Amino acid sequence: MGLEQEIKQDKFQNDQQKAAINILYTGSWLYNINAGFLKKFDITPEQFNVLRILRGSFPKPMMLAEISERMIDKSSNCTRLVEKLKHKGLVNRVTCADNRRQVDISITDKGQVLLKKIDAYQPSWIKTLGKITKAEAKELNRILDKLRSYPIATRISVKDRS
């Protein structure tokens, strides 16, 4: 079933506009699948994202700004997110000795164990992804990266200058 049937809209202005809606719609769909899956582990997608980021850096701790930079959804409030994770014992947070403005955050053993457990469950969205081929995934990645490439925002094109 295509996007038109799913949101019951039968005409888009053009393929690009349809693509925008499709990305938003598919993103929301994927997010919800993921959130539903992670709920079993009492963790949100944002928290999961942060934990994986910290695992990637382990054993080197990270500061909040670095974590924010790597997050999928940049707008999440990192301070409070990390606070939740600390409360669950999944991360450590200590004031950095060299620079007391920053805090060093690192994943705990308990956090590592949780991630392993989640990995082992073979999340349903991994299965979902199997529906597209490797070649399709590559092409999808290429197009999405192109879409986000830096806009030539306010620059006047050579043609228009005259």
Place this chain on the structure above:
Amino acid sequence: MGLEQEIKQDKFQNDQQKAAINILYTGSWLYNINAGFLKKFDITPEQFNVLRILRGSFPKPMMLAEISERMIDKSSNCTRLVEKLKHKGLVNRVTCADNRRQVDISITDKGQVLLKKIDAYQPSWIKTLGKITKAEAKELNRILDKLRSYPIATRISVKDRS
């Protein structure tokens, strides 16, 4: 700049997994551009979505369940969303005479005017979309539709199955 640089992650398990992150990331990126644009008009992306849905149905009113079904983000609370729009004078909401369980919702003149005004602004994300070709947009749509095909049972309610 590709996804790896943007979220500073240099290895993914495979292309499909990267694609999932890419969709979530690009969706969030696009949402934020859109939200920033719409803020000038004192309206959220969700509210804008509902208004366009109602314009599509005009002059035929719609009930809440129909609107929900067509929304990009199904999880928004439609009752309160419509309440906000009514408060701004952008929609009408009256109890349906035939079936008093349902409410008939329709876009007002003021709502139509607002949408026209927004259309006229040529949203920045329309420019964004120009970065991919028509052929790329078509391919993107095809792959995203394929990805969502065969719904994951656990997240789809009985009602939605059809």
Place this chain on the structure above:
DNA sequence: TTTGTAATGTTGTAGCTACAATTATTGACA
């Protein structure tokens, strides 16, 4: 008519997000 069940919305509430204001610390430099 009464009863049960499905359809349709609304509401309560905990928790989360957006974003601007604020605090604390550091480093540059007159």
Place this chain on the structure above:
DNA sequence: TGTCAATAATTGTAGCTACAACATTACAAA
């Protein structure tokens, strides 16, 4: 040294979401 700007994180708060419980209405069966 004292002042200023930059960096890093926290907090206040209004508004929004998730989701389950609830209320109302419709309709069919006994």
